Amino acid sequence: MGLRDIAIVGTAQRPSEINSTFTSVELLLPIIQEVLTKVGIERQDIGFWCHGSCDYMSGQPFSFVAAVDAIGAWPPIIESHVEADGAFALYEAWVKLQTGEVDVALVFSNGKTTSGPINRILNLQTDPYMVAPLWPGFDVLSALQARACLEAGVVTQRQMAEVAWRSQRDGKNNPFTLSGTEMSVDELLSQPFTVDPLRAHDCAIPVDGANAIILAAGDAARRLAKRPAWIRGIDHRIDTQRLGARSMIESSSATIAAQKAGVGKDRIDVAELHAPYTHQELLLRQAMGLSESTHINPSGGALVANPAMAAGLARFAEAAESVFSGSADRVLAHCTSGPLLQQNLVCVMEGE
Amino acid sequence: MSEADGLMRLRLPIAVTYNWSAGPNATSHLAGLMEGKLIGKRCPSCSSVYFPARNGVCPKCARILAEDVTVGPKGTITTFCIVNVPFLGQKIKLPYVAAQILLDGADISMQHLIQECEAEDVRIGMRVEPVWKDRSEWGPSMENIEHFRPTGEPDQVMGSESGAS
Numbered sequence: 001m002g003l004r005d006i007a008i009v010g011t012a013q014r015p016s017e018i019n020s021t022f023t024s025v026e027l028l029l030p031i032i033q034e035v036l037t038k039v040g041i042e043r044q045d046i047g048f049w050c051h052g053s054c055d056y057m058s059g060q061p062f063s064f065v066a067a068v069d070a071i072g073a074w075p076p077i078i079e080s081h082v083e084a085d086g087a088f089a090l091y092e093a094w095v096k097l098q099t100g101e102v103d104v105a106l107v108f109s110n111g112k113t114t115s116g117p118i119n120r121i122l123n124l125q126t127d128p129y130m131v132a133p134l135w136p137g138f139d140v141l142s143a144l145q146a147r148a149c150l151e152a153g154v155v156t157q158r159q160m161a162e163v164a165w166r167s168q169r170d171g172k173n174n175p176f177t178l179s180g181t182e183m184s185v186d187e188l189l190s191q192p193f194t195v196d197p198l199r200a201h202d203c204a205i206p207v208d209g210a211n212a213i214i215l216a217a218g219d220a221a222r223r224l225a226k227r228p229a230w231i232r233g234i235d236h237r238i239d240t241q242r243l244g245a246r247s248m249i250e251s252s253s254a255t256i257a258a259q260k261a262g263v264g265k266d267r268i269d270v271a272e273l274h275a276p277y278t279h280q281e282l283l284l285r286q287a288m289g290l291s292e293s294t295h296i297n298p299s300g301g302a303l304v305a306n307p308a309m310a311a312g313l314a315r316f317a318e319a320a321e322s323v324f325s326g327s328a329d330r331v332l333a334h335c336t337s338g339p340l341l342q343q344n345l346v347c348v349m350e351g352e
Numbered sequence: 353m354s355e356a357d358g359l360m361r362l363r364l365p366i367a368v369t370y371n372w373s374a375g376p377n378a379t380s381h382l383a384g385l386m387e388g389k390l391i392g393k394r395c396p397s398c399s400s401v402y403f404p405a406r407n408g409v410c411p412k413c414a415r416i417l418a419e420d421v422t423v424g425p426k427g428t429i430t431t432f433c434i435v436n437v438p439f440l441g442q443k444i445k446l447p448y449v450a451a452q453i454l455l456d457g458a459d460i461s462m463q464h465l466i467q468e469c470e471a472e473d474v475r476i477g478m479r480v481e482p483v484w485k486d487r488s489e490w491g492p493s494m495e496n497i498e499h500f501r502p503t504g505e506p507d508q509v510m511g512s513e514s515g516a517s
Contacts, residue, residue: 019371020373021373021375021376022373022375022376023373023374023375023377023378023407023408024407025375025407025408025409026375026376026377026407026408026409026416029409029414029416032414033414043414056368058370058372059368059370059372066406066407068411069406069407069409069410069411069414070407070409070414071414072410072411072412072413072414073411073412074411074412074413115370115371115372115373116368116369116370116371117368117369120368121368124366124368132364132366133362133364
């Protein structure tokens with residue numbers, strides 16, 4: 001049996017906030033209504049709902065269950081949740097659509113990244129015996145990775161600053177992000193280290209955010225969008241959780257995922273990479289074999305707005321929107337999870 | 353670190369501090385409790401009154417609960433359980449009754465303690481009222497109510513109340 005044709009047909013994103021006083025449910029509700037309105041369908045038309053979030057970020061076990069209130073569960077609905085970025089919920093929805101049981105799915109994610117010390121909270125994703133008790137946090141781990149990359153000559157400080165400069169420039173045009181500084185590459189390079197060899201601009205800005213995407217199969221997708229973003233390949237690969245057992249200067253899971261998703265089969269116009277640190281964008285570009293002609297993160301990327309657990313799905317929204325508008329024909333959306341690019345999800349989409 | 357029995361044991365406590373926000377929609381409910389008021393929220397779509405106001409949205413209609421509604425203070429027991437089992441940290445003398453109480457004017461029940469009567473006398477349909485703690489102990493919490501007690505009014509015939517869901 002062949003695969004069904006499945007496409008993104010609509011997206012909605014909430015503008016980034018710091019210290020939002022809304023609950024997660026209140027963050028989600030308007031954005032879910034917005035995406036339904038944009039696509040022109042009702043709640044009852046959704047065959048499958050899938051949510052991505054992280055209970056550790058709210059400090060409440062099973063807090064994700066409350067999010068069902070934001071989608072309205074009467075009459076009864078079919079829904080699921082992943083304790084991960086919404087991009088992984090999108091993957092689950094894609095699998096659900098492949099079964100042929102449903103034709104339309106809504107994926108949503110939220111992250112109140114600034115309601116707790118995110119660097120410390122994400123530390124709890126690391127190996128609980130040998131790493132987590134040391135409380136390194138993601139910034140310190142990523143600094144070790146950046147150091148290894150610099151010493152191996154895989155990246156340079158200037159390349160990292162150029163990634164930050166380009167992200168901040170492009171992020172200014174994106175209404176969903178917080179605007180960054182307007183420093184030149186040389187000025188960025190003269191800034192002090194925050195976690196040597198990382199400077200402030202090398203690390204993503206944590207924000208509170210929420211977003212939603214509607215997926216549809218075959219004729220339903222053609223009916224719901226003028227130019228759907230057809231998913232041509234999607235793949236998820238994981239490196240070992242043992243940080244000492246994998247190379248810090250490459251990302252083999254990203255390489256395999258990109259290959260399986262068909263990245264190299266044709267040119268990529270736009271790549272939305274979920275890279276919370278500047279050196280990680282450079283690593284990902286190398287791992288996926290992206291050429292100079294690919295426009296990287298025209299949205300500004302996660303560096304200028306990183307709502308944890310929603311930043312990956314935001315990359316899918318941004319990539320799909322560039323297909324909707326006709327500004328790109330073949331795009332890549334990527335999401336990472338875990339410390340040091342441990343998990344990588346790569347998706348290639350095309351317009352018709 | 354200790355080495356009892358030749359085994360090395362490590363205690364590695366995990367603690368993370370959060371800034372929790374009740375959100376604008378549930379805040380009036382919590383602020384009401386600070387003043388001894390029971391404030392629920394009405395759904396603009398199905399008119400159900402929620403007490404407590406959950407996350408400030410109606411889970412049936414997926415709408416923001418915008419309108420404040422004062423409920424109670426009296427209510428009716430919709431179901432209950434007699435607790436006979438002792439557990440660590442128990443503060444109340446056994447046996448005691450944990451009941452679901454539908455406050456007058458509300459459409460969802462809430463859980464609270466029933467005291468000032470024998471556990472065996474508690475029944476579905478029994479009318480109850482709150483007994484508040486001393487005002488000096490109040491905070492934004494349902495714990496401002498020490499417990500509920502029978503009012504002595506005739507029982508409510510269950511099923512006759514409106515819209516319980």
